[in-house]
Amino acid sequence: DIVMTQSxxxxxxxxxxxxxxxCKSSLSVLHTSNNKNYLAWYxxxxxxxxxxxxxxxxxxxxxxxxxxxxxxxxxxFTLTINSLQAEDVAVYYCxxxxxxxxxxxxxxxxxxxx
Amino acid sequence: xxxxxxxxxxxxxxxxxVKISCTAxxxxxxAYYIHWVRQAPGQxxxxxxxxxxxxxxxxxxxxxxxxxxxxxxxSTDTVYMDLNTLTSEDTALYFCARDLSPGSSLxxxxxxxGTLVTVSS
Numbered sequence: 001d002i003v004m005t006q007s008x009x010x011x012x013x014x015x016x017x018x019x020x021x022x023c024k025s026s027l028s029v030l031h032t033s034n035n036k037n038y039l040a041w042y043x044x045x046x047x048x049x050x051x052x053x054x055x056x057x058x059x060x061x062x063x064x065x066x067x068x069x070x071x072x073x074x075x076x077f078t079l080t081i082n083s084l085q086a087e088d089v090a091v092y093y094c095x096x097x098x099x100x101x102x103x104x105x106x107x108x109x110x111x112x113x114x
Numbered sequence: 115x116x117x118x119x120x121x122x123x124x125x126x127x128x129x130x131x132v133k134i135s136c137t138a139x140x141x142x143x144x145a146y147y148i149h150w151v152r153q154a155p156g157q158x159x160x161x162x163x164x165x166x167x168x169x170x171x172x173x174x175x176x177x178x179x180x181x182x183x184x185x186x187x188x189s190t191d192t193v194y195m196d197l198n199t200l201t202s203e204d205t206a207l208y209f210c211a212r213d214l215s216p217g218s219s220l221x222x223x224x225x226x227x228g229t230l231v232t233v234s235s
Contacts, residue, residue: 001176040221042159049209049225050151050159061223093159101173101219103149103161 002027002096006106012114019081021109023094028074031098038098041070041079044108045090053092054079081111089113116140118210118226125232131198134229136210143191144168145216150184150195152206153228160206164219165193173219200233207231 003026013019029038037057042050052061054070057077067082081088094106121135136148150162163174165184172184183196197204208229211222 038220042222044159049211049228050222051225052214052221052223055214055221091158095159095161095221097220101164102175103164103219103221105151105159105161108158 001102002029002099002104004094004096004104004106006092006094006109008109009107010110010112012112013081013084014114015086016083017114019084019088019111021079021081021092021094021111023072023077023079023106025075025077025096025098027098029096029098030074037073037077038096039070039072039077040095040097042093042095043088043090044093050093084111084113086113116212116224118212118224120208120210120226120229123230123232125234126200128201128233128235130200130233131196132200132204132231133194133196134208134210134231135192135194136226137190137192138212139191141212142216144188147213147217147219148184148186148193149211149213149219149222150182151209151211151222153209154203154206157206162195162208164213167193197231200231202233205231205233 005024007022039057041054044050058070069080091108117139167186186193210226212224214220214223
């Protein structure tokens with residue numbers, strides 16, 4: 001199985017500042033046949049199911065504010081939240097879908113307000 | 115609009131089985147795979163497996179193979195997840211999620227509300 005490792009486990013950011021979350025996969029999730037990274041990002045607020053933010057590492061799901069961005073390729077990926085808002089407090093997860101029908105999640109990163 | 119509605123909370127004794135339902139609406143049921151993901155209290159997300167509602171074909175995470183069954187009923191647009199030989203470590207919130215893209219296993223774009231399963235003697 002591809003292991004997904006997120007860092008940090010948690011971070012506290014002041015309102016209006018930038019939050020950066022890292023995700024590293026144990027194997028490359030870049031498919032050379034289509035040059036796509038098989039990686040998704042989710043946001044999970046307390047008491048709610050996860051919400052898909054990005055797929056193909058950087059394709060924003062409809063309705064996701066543009067202060068959120070996804071980047072990276074191969075084994076190293078980043079979710080950036082520019083100008084953090086109070087409603088962004090949540091746990092964020094990366095997930096690979098490179099292995100057909102065998103998804104794995106990172107351990108999650110908790111984002112709080114400083 | 116796409117909706118996934120799951121069955122209610124369950125309390126089970128160790129060694130028992132649990133069967134959770136997930137009823138879909140708002141889209142063509144057989145077109146999109148359904149994932150099952152669980153979350154133990156205070157823990158992260160754990161992918162359990164996937165079902166193709168069109169064929170009934172399934173794939174499971176190795177951890178759950180032999181202990182989980184996923185089925186579907188196309189007459190009611192419902193998928194089921196059955197987990198047997200429960201232990202306290204199976205206490206978790208169980209989610210179903212519809213895939214993002216038809217006929218693909220990518221990511222969960224729409225999620226059920228979750229079903230809490232508590233395993234306790």
